[in-house]
Amino acid sequence: PQNVGILAMEIYFPPTCIQQDILENFDGVSKGKYTIGLGQDCMAFCSEVEDVISMGLTAVTSLLEKYEIDPKQIGRMEVGSETVIDKSKSIKTFLMKIFEDCGNTDIEGVDSTNACYGGTAALFNCVNWVESSSWDGRYGLVVSTDSAVYAEGPARPTGGAGAVAMLIGPDAPIAFESKLRASHMSHAYDFYKPDLASEYPVVDGKLSQTCYLMALDSCYTGYCRKYEKLQGKQFSMADADYFVFHSPYSKLVQKSFARLVFDDVARNASSVDESAKEKLGQFTSLKGDESYQSRDLEKASQQVAKPDYDKKVQPGTLIPKQLGNMYTASLYAAFASLIHNKTSSLDGKRVMMFSYGSGLTATMFSLHLTEGKSPFSLSNVAMVMNIEHKLKARTELAPEKFVELMHVMEHRYGGKDFVTSKDTSHLAPGTYYLTHVDSKYRRYYAKK
Numbered sequence: 001p002q003n004v005g006i007l008a009m010e011i012y013f014p015p016t017c018i019q020q021d022i023l024e025n026f027d028g029v030s031k032g033k034y035t036i037g038l039g040q041d042c043m044a045f046c047s048e049v050e051d052v053i054s055m056g057l058t059a060v061t062s063l064l065e066k067y068e069i070d071p072k073q074i075g076r077m078e079v080g081s082e083t084v085i086d087k088s089k090s091i092k093t094f095l096m097k098i099f100e101d102c103g104n105t106d107i108e109g110v111d112s113t114n115a116c117y118g119g120t121a122a123l124f125n126c127v128n129w130v131e132s133s134s135w136d137g138r139y140g141l142v143v144s145t146d147s148a149v150y151a152e153g154p155a156r157p158t159g160g161a162g163a164v165a166m167l168i169g170p171d172a173p174i175a176f177e178s179k180l181r182a183s184h185m186s187h188a189y190d191f192y193k194p195d196l197a198s199e200y201p202v203v204d205g206k207l208s209q210t211c212y213l214m215a216l217d218s219c220y221t222g223y224c225r226k227y228e229k230l231q232g233k234q235f236s237m238a239d240a241d242y243f244v245f246h247s248p249y250s251k252l253v254q255k256s257f258a259r260l261v262f263d264d265v266a267r268n269a270s271s272v273d274e275s276a277k278e279k280l281g282q283f284t285s286l287k288g289d290e291s292y293q294s295r296d297l298e299k300a301s302q303q304v305a306k307p308d309y310d311k312k313v314q315p316g317t318l319i320p321k322q323l324g325n326m327y328t329a330s331l332y333a334a335f336a337s338l339i340h341n342k343t344s345s346l347d348g349k350r351v352m353m354f355s356y357g358s359g360l361t362a363t364m365f366s367l368h369l370t371e372g373k374s375p376f377s378l379s380n381v382a383m384v385m386n387i388e389h390k391l392k393a394r395t396e397l398a399p400e401k402f403v404e405l406m407h408v409m410e411h412r413y414g415g416k417d418f419v420t421s422k423d424t425s426h427l428a429p430g431t432y433y434l435t436h437v438d439s440k441y442r443r444y445y446a447k448k
């Protein structure tokens with residue numbers, strides 16, 4: 001099979017959200033800390049009737065319906081998530097209900113977990129399957145679904161929630177440049193979830209930022225090296241049209257892109273112009289750790305990067321700024337934003353993707369886009385996702401209500417024997433929701 005990649009996409013996110021400026025005020029932090037300091041506009045969160053399973057069910061059902069895919073045509077389904085609902089039973093098996101009801105139980109795949117990286121692991125598994133000798137000709141399906149919630153404190157405004165479903169197969173409008181990918185994986189305690197009784201992670205915020213940037217440097221170096229070996233010529237940022245990043249918050253994405261601009265200066269890439277060399281050259285003598293801590297370098301590189309950031313990165317920041325960190329779904333929601341914003345002009349473009357999961361695992365890979373033929377065309381993907389409408393149809397809740405909900409969820413996490421409010425007034429028709437959990441921890445869902 002040729003041009004294996006993403007044929008179709010659907011995104012779902014909870015309709016309940018809170019504005020970041022209102023949260024700033026409520027939390028009593030300085031004005032602008034979340035909106036300018038973190039670069040975030042709004043944060044989505046699950047109400048007590050939604051969770052990663054219901055969001056996954058909604059995204060998958062909607063994808064199958066809107067692209068008219070027969071559920072029997074799915075041969076592999078992989079789920080990426082870091083929201084643990086059960087230590088043994090995979091989220092994938094909950095989603096099997098949709099397929100069992102249509103007589104298809106012959107579907108490979110389970111869940112992949114490592115912080116925000118699980119979705120990428122799931123995606124690679126599906127793409128590799130289609131490219132392999134065990135492929136049976138059917139589609140792969142990838143589901144990234146997460147609810148990112150943090151304990152009260154500085155990390156709380158970097159929460160978010162959402163699910164992305166992606167159909168995988170050959171002749172895709174979003175094709176993998178298969179040999180062009182580089183990973184960086186190592187052992188770090190930057191963000192982890194050792195307390196199995198709590199949904200909240202333990203976070204070393206500053207360390208996680210440095211780990212992210214170190215992994216980015218390492219992946220970029222590896223990517224360039226592989227490109228050069230394969231193509232016989234130098235790679236630089238000028239060779240890619242768009243850059244999409246895992247987005248815990250928008251400010252980190254700005255810093256990451258600036259970091260790559262600096263990397264090109266440091267490697268003396270031929271596409272770097274004189275003015276960039278002049279402004280950033282002085283920093284190339286900084287040793288690794290110093291260069292991650294240097295505020296002067298950060299400022300200067302962001303300034304040099306600004307025009308390209310607006311062109312190559314900004315179109316992929318819409319949903320992450322509006323929803324917050326969706327963990328495994330974050331990178332793919334950012335990519336969905338690019339398709340939404342640039343639909344008609346993406347034919348022939350190369351998109352660089354950077355996936356990061358704390359702990360840590362990271363990969364940089366690239367996609368080659370073509371318009372494609374309906375239903376698997378970029379314009380149809382944009383139409384199906386209907387992002388503008390979904391963002392507008394949301395309900396803003398007051399911060400008091402948000403905090404109250406967080407308390408309810410803390411109490412219910414890992415719990416049994418409860419019935420939810422079954423209040424679906426905010427949910428669109430077709431949305432799945434949690435109705436109750438019985439005395440044996442079995443979860444029950446219904447569809448609005």
Ligand code: ACO
Nearest residue numbers: 030031032033036037038154155158203205206208212248
């Ligand atoms: N106006 C404008 N900017 C402001 C204001 C203000 N009033 N107040 C603060 N800022 C700026 C700060 O200068 C800082 O900018 P900088 O990053 O350029 O230095 C930024 O806002 C954040 O302020 P800090 O004081 O550094 O924030 P804090 O330490 O309170 O928390 C953090 C930020 C570490 C990101 C925290 O939210 C967190 O731990 N989040 C979760 C971890 C995370 O997402 N890590 C990313 C990779 S791992 C992953 O994806 C989970």
